[in-house]
Amino acid sequence: MAAYKDKVIWITGASSGIGEALALDFAKRGARLILSARRESELKRVGDSTKLPELDLMLLPFDLNNTSNASALAAQVINKFGRIDILINNGGYSQRSEVMKTSEEIDRQLMEVNYFSYVNLTKAVLPYMKRQKTGHVVVISSIAGKFGFFLRSSYSAAKHALHGFFESMRLETEQFGIKTLIVCPGKVKTNVSNNAVTADGSKHNEMDPSHENAMSSEECAAEIIKGISGNKEEILIGGKEILIVYIRRFFPRLFRKIIRKQSPY
Numbered sequence: 001m002a003a004y005k006d007k008v009i010w011i012t013g014a015s016s017g018i019g020e021a022l023a024l025d026f027a028k029r030g031a032r033l034i035l036s037a038r039r040e041s042e043l044k045r046v047g048d049s050t051k052l053p054e055l056d057l058m059l060l061p062f063d064l065n066n067t068s069n070a071s072a073l074a075a076q077v078i079n080k081f082g083r084i085d086i087l088i089n090n091g092g093y094s095q096r097s098e099v100m101k102t103s104e105e106i107d108r109q110l111m112e113v114n115y116f117s118y119v120n121l122t123k124a125v126l127p128y129m130k131r132q133k134t135g136h137v138v139v140i141s142s143i144a145g146k147f148g149f150f151l152r153s154s155y156s157a158a159k160h161a162l163h164g165f166f167e168s169m170r171l172e173t174e175q176f177g178i179k180t181l182i183v184c185p186g187k188v189k190t191n192v193s194n195n196a197v198t199a200d201g202s203k204h205n206e207m208d209p210s211h212e213n214a215m216s217s218e219e220c221a222a223e224i225i226k227g228i229s230g231n232k233e234e235i236l237i238g239g240k241e242i243l244i245v246y247i248r249r250f251f252p253r254l255f256r257k258i259i260r261k262q263s264p265y
């Protein structure tokens with residue numbers, strides 16, 4: 001618990017699901033929080049439920065679709081807290097659309113929100129972490145960052161891209177005391193499938209059956225915090241669905257058979 005007392009932690013996607021659960025858990029551990037997402041009313045709801053005093057809480061709403069102002073956002077955090085100990089790049093959305101029906105615009109937006117925003121925010125925060133000689137960057141990827149899957153082409157591509165970028169960054173920045181954790185959740189019971197984009201740009205608006213009985217966001221948050229505390233470089237979180245990552249690694253032919261039989265939902 002004491003490990004996070006007074007630590008300054010910036011969480012994106014904090015208005016729901018995994019980000020919200022992380023905010024509540026870190027608040028109980030005595031952290032000081034910056035909560036980001038688009039919906040201010042939901043950020044306020046989460047902020048209120050952390051019960052943190054104003055001194056230890058900042059609501060910083062913005063759209064991950066445009067993070068060209070990332071340096072200014074990081075400067076706002078520094079103005080209030082003087083440091084950033086942990087950045088958790090978590091905000092994003094999934095996809096439920098076929099390659100041949102998905103427009104370039106939707107492909108590019110999925111990359112912008114799920115990949116480029118993580119890059120921009122992290123680059124804005126790194127100089128402060130370097131100056132502090134300590135910091136932790138956490139990146140929420142997915143098992144879709146480990147293999148491609150039906151209806152998730154650009155989402156999976158963005159998640160794969162995170163691994164390439166942040167594994168490279170880890171090698172370059174660990175000399176400054178900066179740690180990088182890549183988190184690959186399997187299925188977590190959140191609104192992620194409801195909020196997934198379809199081929200016409202609207203929301204999927206359904207909870208996939210595979211998410212109904214999945215791990216809770218609270219359990220997922222606890223596993224992420226365990227991964228940060230244990231200085232892990234990469235963790236897989238979820239139920240039996242994460243076994244497929246090991247099957248792919250050790251039995252690639254079996255993986256190719258199994259993956260084709262899975263429901264996209």
Ligand SMILES: NC(=O)c1ccc[n+]([C@@H]2O[C@H](COP(=O)([O-])OP(=O)(O)OC[C@H]3O[C@@H](n4cnc5c(N)ncnc54)[C@H](OP(=O)(O)O)[C@@H]3O)[C@@H](O)[C@H]2O)c1
Binds near residue numbers: 013187211
């Ligand atoms: N749940 C799973 O099974 C699962 C599995 C693997 C990976 N993940 C990853 O986990 C992360 C969190 O997802 P979740 O499951 O907690 O889903 P969620 O409940 O839908 O939460 C997504 C969060 O991202 C924010 N967000 C989405 N688009 C945004 C944008 N353009 N600008 C700013 N914020 C945006 C949302 O806030 P606003 O709508 O208020 O902006 C919300 O706070 C995502 O990166 C997702 O890919 C989830």
